[in-house]
Amino acid sequence: MILHITPRDSWPAAEITAASLESEGFMHCSDPGTVHLPANRLFAGRTDLVLLEIDPALVGVPVRWExxxxxxxxxxxxxxxxxxxxxxxxxxxxxxxxxxxxxxxLPEPLAKR
Incomplete structure (x- = not known):
């Protein structure tokens, strides 16, 4: 599984997108061991976020580890x-x-895995 941080009011949606898709050509995601790094760097103090748990086999577009x-x-x-x-x-x-x-x-349900 991979994880994507998004504002709560952006979910649910038919598809998830981010500004980085247009500016960088991809959407940033994390794994359970690294999600705290971008969260603390980019979203400090935010309380309006959800963490989407995503099955990369169901994404239908390339997922590259970089x-x-x-x-x-x-x-x-x-x-x-x-x-x-x-x-x-x-x-x-x-x-x-x-x-x-x-x-x-990491949210407790994910940390227990």
Whole structure:
């Protein structure tokens, strides 16, 4: 599974898209071990987010594991989705709010896996 952070009011939708699809040619996603990195860097303080759990086999467009943007030397690679994500590929939706320390953590249902 891969994960995509989006505002709560953007879901549900027939397909998921992001501004980066037009500007960079792909949508940024993460895996359970890395989702906190972009969340804390890009969405600090936001309480209006959900985390979409996506089955990459159902996306229907290329998913490539590549360095983050901006790349971090010896840093993790992230799944980049090269097209919109159809709603049928979303297998679960999790509230995604900062924890008590103000930082994002993997939602408990995902952390238990």
């Amino acid at each position: 360095p983050g943007v901006p790349a971090i030397e010896n840093g993790p690679w992230f799944p980049h989705v090269y097209g919109p994500i159809p709603a049928k590929a979303v297998v679960a939706v999790h509230d995604f709010v900062p924890g008590p320390t103000g930082e994002f953590e």
